[in-house]
Amino acid sequence: MSSNINDNVNDVYATPLTFPIYQTSSYIIPGGEKYRYTREYNPTVENLGLKIKELEYAESYNVFSSGMGAITTTLLSLLKPGDRALTHLDTFARSYHFFKDFLGTWGVKVDISNPGTDNILKNIKEDTKLVFIESLTNPILRVNDIKEISEKCKKVNAILIVDSTFSTPVNINPIKLGADIVIHSSSKFIAGHNNVISGLAAGRSDLMEKIDAMRRTLGTSLDPNSAFLTDNGIKTLKLRMEKINYNAMKIAEFLYNNKKITNTIYPGLENHQDYDIAREYMRGYSGIVDFEISGDVNNFFRKLKLIVPSNTLGGVNTIIANPFTMSHRSLNKDELDILNVTDKFMRLSVGIEDYNDIINDLNSAL
DSSP states (O other), X not given: OOSOGGGTTTTSOOOOSSOOOOOOSBXXXXXXXXXXXXXXXXXXXXXXXXHHHHHTTOSEEEEESSHHHXXXXXXXXXXXXXXXXXXXXXXXXXXXXXXXXXXXXXXXXXXXXXXXHHHHHHTOOTTEEEEEEESBOTTTOOBOOHHXXXXXXXXXXXXXXXXXXXXXXXXXXXXXXXXXXXXXXXXXXXXXXXXXXXXXXXXXXXXXXXXXXXXXXXXXXXXXXXXXXXXXXXXXXXXXXXHHHHHHHHHHXXXXXXXXXXXXXXXXXXXXXXXXXXXHHOSSOOSEEEEEESSOHHHHHHHOSSXXXXXXXOSSSOEXXXXXXXXXXXXXXXXXXXXXXXXXXXXXXXXXXXXXXXXXXXXXXX
């Protein structure tokens, strides 16, 4: 028997059904150029990246420690002081503030458009280098016309990045509509169980190469345990989203017809201002339903038994949030007024429960 345990470590070998967790900080050298240190590359993490590349019909991919890690690393890779970038007001508040409060003070010329495709198109200028949009916006659920925006971006040679967290690859594929990069906070619907924080990006290989170098430098890399959990979620993504899409439509119809609700927003409802765009490009309308109540918010939350108030979304269980005091609490009054987000505004993330149970819980709390 050899005295060196490394000579025999592969004598006991089996091919696992589930891709294993490579819980290691580094690798034995020589072992190839790629796998040297886990902050740079890890097989469990790379396995996850290959999944999002396939799901989004992309040339390449990157995997990150969070959705915001994906967004910030991507933007820092592709922008420099003096460049012009555009986003819209109705994005996740942290994304908005990164543009406005960081990139703006770093020397990037930041333009912020009001919600809606027409407003975004009007703000794409001849010197715009990068446009960042959400396919289905947070929190007011505008459906941006990715194809039309991508055509305008190509005319001025601007990079189009689409955050598709709310939609998921089950419901829309931005790259097929002309986007250069698609980003996901995979902590949400993709992982789907409220047990992991992770982020994903997929797109053009030349852009992904730049982003990859920045990720390895900034250290916004995902750990193998979180990659494993996210990959487990992907295995049931299609099944979960089909059920969530179905449930959300039923709940939106209930809320729309409820006299105690002053406003219901869901892309699958014909009264939605972007219904035609949603119907043309989305295979399903996803799991977020917005509505406004007339009563006291805290009293409404206290009466809920099944639905959980929390500052997140995208899990198998139904979750409710009040953006005014949660996800978008950092916006000022003028910004909230533009979005029509009041203290009564609710963002419901629909789960996979029986939709009748969710409706009954809402009805008893209203």
